[in-house]
Amino acid sequence: QVQLVESGGGLVQAGGSLGLSCAASGRTFSTYAMGWFRQAPGKERDFVAAISWSGGNTYYADSVKGRFTISRDNAKNTVYLQMNSLKPEDTAVYYCAADRRPYIVTTPDEYDYWGQGTQVTVSS
Numbered sequence: 783q784v785q786l787v788e789s790g791g792g793l794v795q796a797g798g799s800l801g802l803s804c805a806a807s808g809r810t811f812s813t814y815a816m817g818w819f820r821q822a823p824g825k826e827r828d829f830v831a832a833i834s835w836s837g838g839n840t841y842y843a844d845s846v847k848g849r850f851t852i853s854r855d856n857a858k859n860t861v862y863l864q865m866n867s868l869k870p871e872d873t874a875v876y877y878c879a880a881d882r883r884p885y886i887v888t889t890p891d892e893y894d895y896w897g898q899g900t901q902v903t904v905s906s
Contacts, residue, residue, distance in 0.1 A: 784808040784880050784895040791876060791900030794868055798904075802863040804878030804897055812856035815881045818863045819890060820874035820902075827877070827890050831863060835884035846872075868904045875899040 790802040804816070817832035831842045831852040840852050849868075854861040861878055879893035887893070 784811065784814070786878050786880060786895055786897035788876065788878050788897045788900040791902045793903045793905065796868060796870055796904055796906050798868050799864070799866045800868060800902060801865070802876055802878075802900060802902070804861045804863075806859045806861070806880065808859075810882075811859045811880070813882075813884055815884055815886055816852075816854060816861040817879045817881065817886075817888070817893060818852060818861075819877045819879060820872075821877070821899075822874040825874075828874075829888040829890075830876070832886040832888060833861065834886055839886055841886045841888065865902070868902075870904045870906045872902065873904050874902060876902050 785807040788804045794800050818830040819827050821827040833840045833852045837854045851864040877899045878897045880895040881893045
């Protein structure tokens with residue numbers, strides 16, 4: 783069992799930056815691929831970024847490519863999402879998720895564990 787707790791959300795102006803963290807419990811964190819998703823009101827949960835178990839492979843949604851960076855520190859059981867050049871359309875609840883398989887997947891149904899989410903609001 784893995785428990786995930788996100789932090790770092792908040793309110794930021796367009797063009798600004800924000801960093802999210804996701805702390806995981808459990809000794810098997812380093813064997814899991816990790817992902818970030820987001821969900822705006824009235825919309826489906828969308829893939830944002832994912833990282834393989836070692837951190838050697840990453841993958842991004844086209845909408846965030848070049849602006850967001852996913853990383854992980856297996857010694858700290860933590861995955862990060864650095865968000866730069868934020869836009870109002872990035873406003874959403876951001877969720878981290880863990881997949882027991884070590885490789886990257888991009889659909890929510892393929893992830894096994896989820897955090898409670900953290901709100902990110904970008905004002906224009």
